[in-house]
Amino acid sequence: MSSQHWDVLIVGAGPAGMAAAAAASQGGHRVAVLDENPAAGGQIWRRGWNDDEHKPDAARQAQTGKFVASGATLFHGRRVVAALAQGVLETWNDAENVGERFAYDKLILATGARERFLPFPGWTLPGVFGAGGLQALVRNGYDVRGKRVAVAGTGPLLMAIAAHLQEDGAKVLSICEQAPLSQLVSFATALLKRPGKILQGLSLRSSLRGVAYRTGSWPVAAYGAGQLEKVEFTDGKRRWEVDCDLLACGFHLVPNIELPALLGCALEDGCVRVDALQRTSVEHVFCAGEPTGVAGVDAALLQGEAAGLMAIGLTAQAQKLSARVASERGFGAAMEKAFRLRTEVLQMAAKDTIVCRCEDVCYGDLKALADGQNTWTDAKLQKRCGMGPCQGRVCGPAVEALFGWKNASVRPPIFPLPISALSSEPQLRTDSNSAALQEIQ
């Protein structure tokens, strides 16, 4: 199998990974970035098929420019699936069915976050999407012009996503945020210390003129015959229905810690534990961005830069960033607090609501287990919850929120693979270098 060696290897080409690459490339270090997507940008700057129709995002342009100028090599379309002994990662390219190996001296994990989904009746209906999920699908070519969209869930993303959907021609009807206004107000007060973030917020608000933002409200159920037709919401006192074509619903984010966990990095409260200089508990392995705690793009950029500097031994320079990194972490913590889940959203599911979408395991079955002396392992073994191809990435955070069950094990491969990839003759690409492209725009 082809294997190539890099001074610094970075997993994830989101803001954290791009900033890390730019920092680590100084002084002629050989830096490679692996990302499963067709282009750099991560979740926030996911490349869209019609980007040229949107007004350019200055932060994105600036970061992308730095990344391209750094000379770091981007290997896109590569999903890291396993870690081999002695500093080697194994990747798989889904679209082309090829595997490769990448060896490193220093590793920076910048694997970002995914959405948290919580089950409610009807959430498996076609037409119900994740909030960030719908945004990503639109960037991937789904035409939502003229579609009536309800947005729900929790987190600062809901507004951003609603604004983007609106720009893409959808008609956003309302945004239902489960957090109560009182909680959000104290968060907003904290925001006053950060004019930049307020400006971001204001520009969002302008594209959302006329869209109702309802705090303290959440979905009761989604209805439709084979396709979403309407969603019922509540604020705990009254209920109302919204006729719509699509529902975009996500409950904030959960860090992608599977790869760090596989490498043996210590975790704390579901996040990768790092010191003030982004070092994990594993030597030569750094972590930056959302896996260390969801804190937004500014935190990701700063942490990425610090990790990049650390990886090439520029400790003093990285130390200079520490104070700002810590302050962004504080922002993340305030955000987590403001958008913490209310108990009602943990009780949305009915007995027959599916929790594990891969295996169609219902809430009632799991609740019965949870009332006994059982763990998530029992739920897996007895009910197949989390045994499907997503390997618990969707139901795992949900059952943790619902029942307090924690996923105990991460095993390679961390994503499903064709059998051939496990054989001694996988279709392996031998000319990796020629396939490396700095394809950003």
Add this chain to the structure above:
Amino acid sequence: MECARAGLRVGVVEPRVPGGAASAAGMGHVVVMDDSPAQLALSRYGRELWQKMRAALPDSVEYEQRGTLWVAADGEEMQEVYAKQATYTSIGVSSQVLDEKALAQAEPELRKGLAGGLLVPEDAVVYPPAAARYFLDEAIALGAKLIRGVRPVEAAKGIVRLQDGSALSAGSIVIATGVDTSLVPWITVQPRKGHLVITDRYPGFVHHQLVELGYLKSAHKLTADSVAFNVQPRQTGQLLIGSSRQYGDAEHDVDNKILKQMIDRACEYMPRIRDLSAIRVWTGFRAATPNKLPLIGPTPDPTVFLAMGFEGLGITNSPAAARLLADHLLQRESAIDRDPFLPAHVFRGESAHA
């Protein structure tokens, strides 16, 4: 369950997850195995008891009588097919010889040019963790008590001491701890590591429990690591792909070298398996005894009985072993000769005083 059914007062101590050790790692093939007369008798008895339980089993156990298809690659293995059939016939296990064409018809995804096979139609498959849980729940319904989350550290003279300092007393203690011999250190049970791969759902891709005939040759080499073609369709439409056997590796980590050999073997027999999506890979440990037979019955301590060391057949044999053990406890006659499984055969010299 057997003991509870016989009217005994039963307590089950499980430090971790019921059905969560080897039973969660195995394939769940219920198969009559002819590697020794004793094994043959026990596995035939086990299969018969599974068949009798069939109607009572909950859906979650996924009992399916798919039949084993022993695949012969060449003329030499075809000779074994006939020998095997003779052995099965001698104890009343029905089987059917398939020639090249019939094999291709029975399993179109097998590669062309295989010599034939032996179909054992009454062999079955179950989902082991659910089966273990069913046995336990049945026992609990009959009054058995589950003591969960504490590890026994000593079991002798009618007393089981738990890690938290407490103790349980019992007229009889049955040690059924799989590969873990910490309660009976005088017993030698070697962990024999196996790898398995499970695929996504492909209903109809494979119809029978497929095992290469070379399996016995490779499975029973006592020392060397080995792999064999072994593919099992599950009720879900998923395929379980095995199998490997390794000694001397007590780590749960996947061994890439042996995994590749195992997958290569599977692809050799079933080329299109290459394109299927593998959703998980894991390892488990079979409890191998020196004489290749499970240990079922009394020990020098009259209060301590064993039911362990089931190697790669513990699911098939579990109902038979439970029955034999209950027979020992209640001093009943048994349906088959239980002498070959007596722990006395493998006690080391010093054991009597331990």
Add this chain to the structure above:
Amino acid sequence: MPEKRKEVLVQVNGMPVTVPAGAMVSAALLQSNAPCRSSVTGQPRTALCGMGICFECRAVIDGVAHRRTCQIPCREGMVVETMQ
């Protein structure tokens, strides 16, 4: 407005579907209102996460089952089928 975009023609359950160049297969499925797959208990499902982690968008692409359509770009002539 840029000049007319390149388009790609694929087949979804036997019907022609046109998507903009660069679109993923998930877009073609959503465009044609076809569910990606039928769940274990027979419910229709479509894409959820858009980022390759939920596996709800699996479908048969050019004869290969269980492919995540949100991760695979459309290619001219691709044959996509709902997975039963």
